[in-house]
Amino acid sequence: MELYNQLKGLADKVEQLKDRIDTEESTKHAFTLPFINILGYDTFNPTEVVPEFTADVGLKKGEKVDYAIFQNGDPILIVECKHWKQNLDVHNSQLFRYFHVTKTRFALLTNGVNYRFYTDLEETNKMDKKPFLEFDITRLKENTAKEIEKFHKSKFDVLKIIDNASNLKYTSEIKAVMEQELAASSHDFVKLFANRAYGGRLTAKVMEEFTEIVNKAFNQIISEKVNDRLNSALNKEQEKQQAEEEIEEEPKSKIETTEEELEAYQIVLAILRRKVDKSRVVHRDTQSYFGILLDDNNRKPICRLHLNGGVKYISLFDEDKNEIKEKIESIDDIYKFEKQLLDVVAYYDND
Structure with a gap:
């Protein structure tokens, strides 16, 4: 996958250079602009990529977003970039204001390492509080690269991305909830399973016992699933090896022309x-x-x-x-x- 390989190349660059990047401007030039280029947009063409795009909010003038990517004369993605060391959690409110006054349906907040894509699933023209796509480029997975590819200039389709964004966002949130529950099961989570498995009254002592049981059961399920996948992969490899050995061991033809x-x-x-x-x-x-x-x-x-x-x-x-x-x-x-x-x-x- 060409895009995945290009993003992996950028990730290697990020790992090599980040400790030498001291400013937000350097982060933009070293990490953010190459990312925009990978998406197929010409960062030297002001009709495609506009730096310091004006996004005045109400009476507050001179508000500018770092980059706006245009297609057919309209902004399709605004990009706000921070220094690579900064935590992005404290900066989405700024992007929230910019989003409201532009025609775009998508916004990207990044520090060159972490990327967060937003849209307006919950309320039209009002940026959602949570991103529908989030990743660390240094730990990029192929399935994430496939989602990023939807923003490529040659494939960009607003409706297709919006349709998929809802699925991505809520899948991500459910996975986060499941990770939290697996790390430390909540009272409601334990109660859900205890009600189905236990016929008596759920006293504090019973709930305490079931908290440990539920955690243990889920960890066992995950271990068993992982082992099943590993065994399946090993069996397939063994079958392949055996088939190759059988081919090698096939008796040579008895025909010998003299x-x-x-x-x-x-x-x-x-x-x-x-x-x-x-x-x-x-x-x-x-x-x-x-x-x-x-x-x-x-x-x-x-x-x-x-x-x-x-x-x-x-x-x-x-x-x-x-x-x-x-x-x-x-x-x-x-x-x-x-x-x-x-x-x-x-x-x-x-x-």
């Missing part, structure tokens, strides 16, 4: 070249015999040679394809059957 058989083929070829082109005469070795065919066609056998046993034979064919075996002392005896070999080729060509 020098004598190849010499015999050359004799037959020399005889037939007076009537047919040599490219039409093909040999095929089998476990039972060494066959010579016309046009590499099983229905046009010229002869079959049996040379690997105690007694040597040549099988010839008449016009009805009846097989006639003739004993030979050596492959030189093939010359004795010149007429039969030429005749059988003539039968096939005249057929």
